[in-house]
Amino acid sequence: MEGSKGVVLLNCFVSPFGNRVRIALTKKGVEHEVTSENMVNKSALLLASNPVHAKVPVLLVAGKPVCESLVILEFIDEAFATSGEQLLPADAYARAQARFWAAYVDAKVPACAGKIWQSPTGALAVEEGKKEMVDVFKTLEAELGEKAYFAGESLGFADVALVTFAPWFLTYERLAGFSIAEECPVLTAWAARCAKENECVSKSLPDPEAVFQFVGGMRKHFGLQ
Amino acid sequence: MAAEKNVGLVLLNSSLSPFGQRCSIALAEKGLPHEYVEEDLAAKSDLLLRSNPIYKQVPVLLHDGRTIIESLIILQYLDEAFPDTRPLLPTDPYERAQARFWADYVDKKVYGCGSRLYMVKGEPQVPANIEMAGILKTLEGELGEKEFFGGEHGFGFLDIALVPFSTWFESFDKFWGVGVAEVAPKLAAWAARCMERESVSKNVFSPEKVSDFIGEMRKDLGIE
Numbered sequence: 001m002e003g004s005k006g007v008v009l010l011n012c013f014v015s016p017f018g019n020r021v022r023i024a025l026t027k028k029g030v031e032h033e034v035t036s037e038n039m040v041n042k043s044a045l046l047l048a049s050n051p052v053h054a055k056v057p058v059l060l061v062a063g064k065p066v067c068e069s070l071v072i073l074e075f076i077d078e079a080f081a082t083s084g085e086q087l088l089p090a091d092a093y094a095r096a097q098a099r100f101w102a103a104y105v106d107a108k109v110p111a112c113a114g115k116i117w118q119s120p121t122g123a124l125a126v127e128e129g130k131k132e133m134v135d136v137f138k139t140l141e142a143e144l145g146e147k148a149y150f151a152g153e154s155l156g157f158a159d160v161a162l163v164t165f166a167p168w169f170l171t172y173e174r175l176a177g178f179s180i181a182e183e184c185p186v187l188t189a190w191a192a193r194c195a196k197e198n199e200c201v202s203k204s205l206p207d208p209e210a211v212f213q214f215v216g217g218m219r220k221h222f223g224l225q
Numbered sequence: 226m227a228a229e230k231n232v233g234l235v236l237l238n239s240s241l242s243p244f245g246q247r248c249s250i251a252l253a254e255k256g257l258p259h260e261y262v263e264e265d266l267a268a269k270s271d272l273l274l275r276s277n278p279i280y281k282q283v284p285v286l287l288h289d290g291r292t293i294i295e296s297l298i299i300l301q302y303l304d305e306a307f308p309d310t311r312p313l314l315p316t317d318p319y320e321r322a323q324a325r326f327w328a329d330y331v332d333k334k335v336y337g338c339g340s341r342l343y344m345v346k347g348e349p350q351v352p353a354n355i356e357m358a359g360i361l362k363t364l365e366g367e368l369g370e371k372e373f374f375g376g377e378h379g380f381g382f383l384d385i386a387l388v389p390f391s392t393w394f395e396s397f398d399k400f401w402g403v404g405v406a407e408v409a410p411k412l413a414a415w416a417a418r419c420m421e422r423e424s425v426s427k428n429v430f431s432p433e434k435v436s437d438f439i440g441e442m443r444k445d446l447g448i449e
Contacts, residue, residue: 061319068326068329075322079318093293095302096302100293100294
């Protein structure tokens with residue numbers, strides 16, 4: 001497989017899914033270009049590369065598309081196996097655990113997050129979303145336990161799957177009126193550790209205030225506030 | 226019959242679960258001996274609840290006492306933990322990514338839309354109907370002229386992910402007027418080819434059984 005030629009990521013800077021791919025490519029040292037999609041006015045390239053879902057992220061390698069962020073993460077591990085460390089561990093059982101928790105993040109976090117930021121101001125769904133989110137985060141905290149990272153001593157697959165939601169915490173807090181740091185201190189500390197100890201993370205995550213501004217713009221556009 | 230080598234595998238399942246059927250098919254394709262435990266989903270065992278406290282669902286694979294959950298994760302685990310058995314995923318990273326993408330599509334779309342179709346009373350609810358026809362056509366597009374979704378690799382990961390839902394095809398027609406033979410004839414032919422494999426025919430519900438099951442469920446729900 002060619003090294004870094006022609007690796008393009010179609011992304012939107014706030015996307016927790018797209019930013020997982022940014023972290024993985026950066027961690028592996030794979031040279032790549034990142035484009036910025038307007039999710040309200042999608043490019044012809046995005047629509048042609050992901051006809052099934054029409055969503056970011058899409059990874060193009062020499063023009064061939066790979067879609068769905070967790071699928072892309074595994075692809076990066078396998079296609080660029082000789083560069084840098086693998087995101088998934090070597091042991092089969094540990095891999096199954098990592099995949100399970102990443103899938104759990106996808107199954108649970110976007111749904112409750114959506115209730116918070118995609119509902120009109122003051123809707124009942126916002127309160128529901130907040131409660132569900134705290135439950136989900138507490139379950140994740142229990143899984144993290146005393147470990148520095150979900151993967152153990154260093155950043156791994158499940159860590160990357162979850163940490164890209166951290167820039168959104170400020171937005172969830174302001175829209176739903178709660179403090180994630182108070183409700184989930186262990187998770188908050190873990191998120192800070194991910195950014196502090198891993199340049200691939202800090203380089204790939206947007207500023208929380210920028211996310212809040214972006215979401216505010218989207219909400220106004222769709223008449224939610 | 227010679228004693229089978231004990232590889233410490235136990236599958237907690239319910240025979241009507243298409244997700245569990247995926248695991249049974251995979252174990253059969255790989256020739257992996259295992260203990261099979263049929264769970265009563267109305268009265269789940271302690272073992273199941275302890276092994277899968279988050280979702281409390283089947284299937285659950287136990288390997289030397291350690292639990293692996295989620296059918297597609299179980300399939301990949303079997304490939305990785307038993308590398309000397311027939312692989313389910315191809316070796317090329319791009320082809321593996323395609324197989325994973327489409328298996329995810331089956332989970333999101335076939336299961337998602339199929340579950341919504343269950344709840345339809347009398348005349349088919351037009352959107353869910355049209356959506357399912359579209360999903361089947363999309364899958365047929367991915368199959369193309371291949372014998373199996375696995376292509377040169379043969380019957381594999383994506384075939385296994387989808388095939389348990391293929392015996393629902395007759396019910397899609399009977400209850401909701403989505404005639405798979407007309408809408409996606411290549412997919413219908415693929416389903417018939419899969420049923421010729423013992424691993425599949427022994428582990429999926431027959432179309433008649435699925436039809437009876439759906440009929441019963443709809444009666445229970447007061448839909449007909």
